[in-house]
Amino acid sequence: MDIDLTVKTVTKKFQDFTAVDGVSFDIARGHFFSILGPSGCGKTTLLRMIAGFDNPDAGEIEIRGENVLGLPPNKRPVNMVFQHLALFPMMNVAENVAFGLRRRGEKDKSRLSARVSAMLQRVGLQGFETKQIGQLSGGQQQRVAIARSLVLEPAVLLLDEPLGALDLKLREHMKVELKKLQSEVGTTFMYITHDQSEALVMSDYIAVMNRGKFEQIDTPSNLYNRPQTPFVARFVGDNNSWSGTIRERNHDRMTVETDDGHRFRVRKTSSASPGAAVELFLRPEAILIQPDPGLKEINRFSVVVRSILFDGASSRLLVSPLHSSRELIVSLPQNRQFDHIKPADQLEIGWSEAAGITFEQTEPLP
């Protein structure tokens, strides 16, 4: 498999703050690769180093096998879609798209306009050539920004949270559009976002970034189902979490006593011995409401319903274990089976012993 972008132990410091700390990864040709992280985690700095606007203090960046360090942005075979798009307001749509081609020395008018029109057609803007930027909607401006970069056929298209400024409905729509466009043109995309749903929906691979380091590089479903660090478990999707202590271990199960007094049986992970502190994570959809008494290997306990958070298909229950103020989120399937549940009701809930994820606690929780 061809590799379009290689980043090797890249580090960038601003005074005594390390923005990017020894990050390494490869992106294979044609992949949609996302970097997901909270704001301030260093993802934009990393992107700017790849585009050439910043220089790393250490490490290497290779694009299609060529070392690009020291090359200015206008000499690198990558193009960027900026956070605020940065379209040129004094030019019309066609001039914006033709800007890069002209800089490459393409002078032939008919060839230029043919390439511009073909590109605009590709992003669904045929006939928009003479429109001014101010006349376009947010979604259309988005497409012009992408067309302007894609027309240069970059090795990697860098996207810096370009959907951030759009309203929710349009953002949902553009997510699907962007994924479709990427698979049509086959260009390698590197996408930066703090919105996990954008990353999960569009990406082939996601790197979760925190405090300048990569926590995990994986497929979206692996990140969600098999997080490798507590940060990933907490950041990707919703999770209920407990801290607790291992009490017993036997062949493939161990018993964890949580700090609010529950005893849960979970899958045995790593080599943690009894007495070790662990963090336990549980997805809202892994919790069953009133589980069938016949089901085996279920951790059962009683809770009081605090409130019902109705949100269509992603409705939830907010519950608290008896005699506890801890709040848990439980998925509430909208199949009318649980319509009788009201706030202050007492319920039994349970979860499969295989569903919990535990990590040995290395540092105290904030």
Added chain:
Amino acid sequence: MNKHIRWGFYIFLLPVLLWLVLLIVLPHIDLLIMSFRSENDLGELTWGVSNYGEFFNESIYWLTFVRTAAFSLLVTVITLVIGLPVAFYITKIAAVKYKGPLTVLVLLPFWVSELVRVYGWMILLRESGVINHLLLKMGILHTPVEMLYNDATMIMGLVYTTMLFMVVPLISVLDSLDSEMIEAAFDLGANSISTLFKIIIPYATPGIVSGSIVVFMLTLGNYLTPNILGGKNSLWFTEQIYNQFIASFNWNQGSAFGFLLLALSSAIIWAGLKLTKQDLKQVVQ
């Protein structure tokens, strides 16, 4: 309620109207009438265009006129060439915390009257001035050189006097230029020169045009700086007007010259707006 607002509107409008009518419109109507009247051989005032005819017959008048226009354009261009990098540095390159202090530094000389500033130049440049003194001390010159009363000094003085009026509109227009746009241009393969001519200058055109209009008009109508720094050789058209009014006491001739200057500045600004495809209303904003 509505009536109150209307009364308030008229009360605030009144000073503006009074100012416009009493100090601008009425004097100009009077000057216009005067410019079309002249004395005949019998010493009686008659109607006619002889004042304007005089301007075209005497070559010294229209040569001064052309010279003033050409030098004003030159001053405008020089101010722009110096002002654009200054404004770009203040808005885009300097750290945010220095933006205010740097703008104040540009403003600072204008807290002093033009007369004092021009005399400052005289202290520096005259034969017994500071620069000559230093050059003599350092042994670069053996006899002092008169640096005043030539065209170069006059142009330098005019550029210095009008610089602020170019820099301020440029700062305000470049302030709104998102730095991402410059980065985007580089990212799409542009170099510094094509970014300047394809992105920065087109974006800043409204500011450039409004700055240029103000600088051009101020230079064209300036009397003090050309007269003091250029001396008797400056041949600035405002001096011809002054001479007609004060020295020759020929107000009719002076009025005609005044209107010719007004027509000239209007024509050149109109041409400039057409050339840059700008709208006066937009530029003034």
